[in-house]
Amino acid sequence: MNHLGDVKLRTWTLRFMALLAADTQDQLAWLGERELETEDVAEEVELLCRISEGLTERGAFDPTDLHHLRAIGRRLGEIDAACRVGLWANALATDPAWDDIRSLSRTFLLANLGDWRQPLPRPVRPETGDG
Template structure:
């Protein structure tokens, strides 16, 4: 097991899952004025779920954790192309799939950490360009 690399990937997985588990008002506040595309969030979550498979094989996640992450990945995969278009903030309020994902993410965090209320990830600041 690559302890440093796996630890970083595990932390990334927990942060993304914390964002998915958050109350919708907290998700919208986290987004603020950011215009994140739904398709980008879907792809990020799908990547997290794929990476978690390798982490589980190396012991960074328990089998029960992996079952929860697979369920999240399956539900994300069921979001059809028409519901992946547009801003994620709009999708959060319009598509009930995100309620399902929220519930699944909460179950994972409850199992893994004992509480689904976790700090939300910090977004990287946009680069400041020369004007």
């Protein structure tokens, strides 16, 4: 791993996987009052899974890690468009696909870091429009 950008992308991937691996109650607490769309979460995960190919080629992840990330991407790809509409908080409570993604994310973190329990990323503050 020789690119500063690779380090940042690896770190972001690990942090986002920590969020996906967290218990539902912790995910909902992390969300707080934020109205994060399911489609936005799905797109972020899909992006991270896609860039993991290049990160693995450059040594930021092991091939085993890539295998786990591909499994997460495949499971996410099985969620139909109708289930991607609406708030992620609602999807966490109603769509069993997120339980599968939670389990796959935990497996990834166990293989990569030795424990799936990791600090959650700091939430991005919602824009207030007070620019």
